[in-house]
Amino acid sequence: MNSIHPPESQPMFGQSARIPPQNLEAEQALLGALLSNNKAYERVSEFLAAEHFADPIHGRIFSAIQRRVENNALADVVTLKGEFEHNGMLEEVGGTAYLVQLLSATVGIINAGEYGRLIHDCWLRRQLVDVGETLVNRAFGLDPEIDGKGQIEAAEQELFELATGGGGTEGGGITFDRALAQAVETAAKAKAAGGGVSGLPTGLRDVDARLGGLHGSDLLILAGRPGMGKTALATKLAFGAAKSLVKDLQPGEVPKGSVILFSLEMAAEQLANRLLAEESRISGDRIRRGEITQQEFDRFYEASRTLSTLPIVIDDTPAISISAMRTRCRRLKRTRGLDMIVVDYLQLMRPAPGTKSDSRVLEISMITQGLKALAKELHVPVMALSQLSRAVEQREDKRPQLSDLRESGSIEQDADVVMFVYRDDYYLKAREPKESNFDQPEKFTIAHDRWVQDMERAHNKAELYIAKQRHGPTGKIDLFFEAEFTRFGDLDTVHDGPDPYAE
Numbered sequence: 101m102n103s104i105h106p107p108e109s110q111p112m113f114g115q116s117a118r119i120p121p122q123n124l125e126a127e128q129a130l131l132g133a134l135l136s137n138n139k140a141y142e143r144v145s146e147f148l149a150a151e152h153f154a155d156p157i158h159g160r161i162f163s164a165i166q167r168r169v170e171n172n173a174l175a176d177v178v179t180l181k182g183e184f185e186h187n188g189m190l191e192e193v194g195g196t197a198y199l200v201q202l203l204s205a206t207v208g209i210i211n212a213g214e215y216g217r218l219i220h221d222c223w224l225r226r227q228l229v230d231v232g233e234t235l236v237n238r239a240f241g242l243d244p245e246i247d248g249k250g251q252i253e254a255a256e257q258e259l260f261e262l263a264t265g266g267g268g269t270e271g272g273g274i275t276f277d278r279a280l281a282q283a284v285e286t287a288a289k290a291k292a293a294g295g296g297v298s299g300l301p302t303g304l305r306d307v308d309a310r311l312g313g314l315h316g317s318d319l320l321i322l323a324g325r326p327g328m329g330k331t332a333l334a335t336k337l338a339f340g341a342a343k344s345l346v347k348d349l350q351p352g353e354v355p356k357g358s359v360i361l362f363s364l365e366m367a368a369e370q371l372a373n374r375l376l377a378e379e380s381r382i383s384g385d386r387i388r389r390g391e392i393t394q395q396e397f398d399r400f401y402e403a404s405r406t407l408s409t410l411p412i413v414i415d416d417t418p419a420i421s422i423s424a425m426r427t428r429c430r431r432l433k434r435t436r437g438l439d440m441i442v443v444d445y446l447q448l449m450r451p452a453p454g455t456k457s458d459s460r461v462l463e464i465s466m467i468t469q470g471l472k473a474l475a476k477e478l479h480v481p482v483m484a485l486s487q488l489s490r491a492v493e494q495r496e497d498k499r500p501q502l503s504d505l506r507e508s509g510s511i512e513q514d515a516d517v518v519m520f521v522y523r524d525d526y527y528l529k530a531r532e533p534k535e536s537n538f539d540q541p542e543k544f545t546i547a548h549d550r551w552v553q554d555m556e557r558a559h560n561k562a563e564l565y566i567a568k569q570r571h572g573p574t575g576k577i578d579l580f581f582e583a584e585f586t587r588f589g590d591l592d593t594v595h596d597g598p599d600p601y602a603e
Contacts (some may be wrong), residue, residue, distance in 0.1 A: 121225035122154035130215040131158060132202040134165050135176050140171045144216030147402050150560020152223040157193050165218040165249075176491075177203065205239030224262070231258050300439055300481060304427035305590045306577045310566060311517065314341060314440060314481035318516040318570075319472045321446075323486040323505055325498075328521045329562065330485045331366065333579075335375060337483065341440045342410040357439035358411040360432055362425060364448035368416040378587040379403040379559050411436070421450040422470035433478050441478075443471065445485035446511070472514045486511060488520075498527050502567050518568040523581060525559060562588065 133140045149164040164183055173596040177199045184190040193199070238251045241386040246254060254312045299313025306575045314320070314337075324330045342359045349355060363371050380403035382396050387403055387441040392400065413432060417424070425443075432438050443449065451466040468484075505511050512518060562581040580589040 120154070120229060121222045123222050124155055126215045126218045126222075127153050127155060127158045128202055130212060130219065131165070132160070132204070132214070133200070133212045134169075135180070135203055138165075138169050138175055139376040140212035141165065143213035147220055148216045152220050154219075154222060154226070157198075158196065160193055161199075178224055227262055231255065231262065231588055234258070239394070253421050253423045253427075256427045299346040300341045302337040303343060304337065304579070304588070305565065306579070307337070310575065310577055311569070312572060315480060315516075315571070316479040317476045318481045319468070319475050320483040320519065321483060321486050321505075321511055321515040322483060322519050322521065323488050323500065325488050325492055325500070326522040327526055328523055329581060329586060329588065330521055331371075331444050332374070332378070333521050333562075333564070333588050334444060334483060334485055335361065335371070336378075336588045338412065338440060338442045339375070339407075339410065342412050345411055345439060345587055346409065355411040355437075357437035358413055358432060358532075359440040359442070360413040360415060360429060360438065361442045361444065362420060363414055363416045363444050364418055364420060365444060366416070368414040371414060371416070372569065374586060375407060376400060376403050378445070378585045379407055381585055381587075384587065419448060419450050422474075425449075426474050429474060431565060433480075438478060438480055440480055441482045442472070443482070443484040445487065446471075447487050461510070465514075468510050468514040498522070498524075499563070499565065500567075512568065515568065516570045517566065520565040520567060522563045522565065524561070524563070525583075561591065 130140075130144070145166075148162075150159040154160060155161040159334050161180070164180055165175040168179065168183075177196070180199060181190065181196050184193055190196070194201075234250070238246060238254070239248075299311070299315040301313050302308055302311075322330055322334055338359050345355045345357050345359075361371070366374075373387060377383060380396070380400045382392060382400055386392055387400065413436075415428065417455065429438060429441060429456055446464070446467065449467050450538050451463050451470070452498070471484055486505060489501050492498055492500055492504050499522050502512055502518060505518070560581055560583075562579045563578055564576065564577040568574065578591045580591040581587070582589075
């Protein structure tokens, strides 16, 4: 049987027969209003631009009016005629006759804003048509380098940029009295909570005291060398936040928010196993090998039931892009509510599909800017883990510094809070004195005794350095750490050691 194919010249879906969304009458009416009364410009100045006009002639006329009004000069038929004559563009805009004709289409200044919004809405629709055509062309193989999943992410990114960059009527500032009211409300929350915690609690007393909790719109960077416990500390803070969301709920009541943890390095099951080991106080290594008693297994199972009630979402998509992350977070915010985002870790992310950069430093800059924008858009704290450079290992004092951040310029600049986790016992273990390195047994004994004392002093202790905080003090926080369970907690012992970040 012969199949019938449409002729190649036939337009797909009849799209070429459609006229792009436009409203030329509204454009003429608005330009007439602007020419007759320049005050009408105030009603459209915040969201309307020359490129929003469907007719390029109208765009040129609006641009000339905009330029004159913003320079405190009169913009009417006479002044525009003189300007276009001087530029040799009078005939291009239809001559004096067309400028006069626009005056006959004048609407009142009160209606100027509505006509401006109609013009802007038509422009948005034309942009959506362009995005749709690009999406169809990509799907038909126009850009074979981008696979189907990448095409979805690219489309999401283009739509997001259109929504944030093109939705001008939704932007703008807020009045100062409203900003003051928000500041007073935040202070009232801190006072009511007691202890100065106005943000989302972390479950660690001293961290909450120093940061005041985790605040919406903040980008927090938690950095450290491998083996310091970055993931364990980040999940501790995330679980502390999740527990605070269910703290005062009645039986059967559903929490109104959630915490999402993007685990780019560790599979969801591995992360869950680590969290269960911490909660049940059973070694994760013994759990993996099955070397636990029935009593310990019962404790392990009970811990799983407790943790299952917490509003936590784990996404272990490898090498996730910033646009895909944004889409998933926006969806979660809309469906379940969202109070905190954790990213483990920064250097494993990818920038948005379609964006090309010449260096990894620039890529990281795009990612950190995207995370900060996500924190502001959703008004939630975003905590991103980061690796440190090997420069730490070359120093006698291994405590990290801001300059140790890999691709540090953009990370340090975009972050509201930068924290370093450090454990002295990690390095002390490797420095155990060996008898073969000493010519006298007495010297070895003295050195080994000193090393034992140092190990005892560092045992079960970790240090969290707040190296940068836009809204509060920096400094060192001493934490309790159990290596067997990779568990962080509050430390009750007071230490008087040096604080390199104290202000």
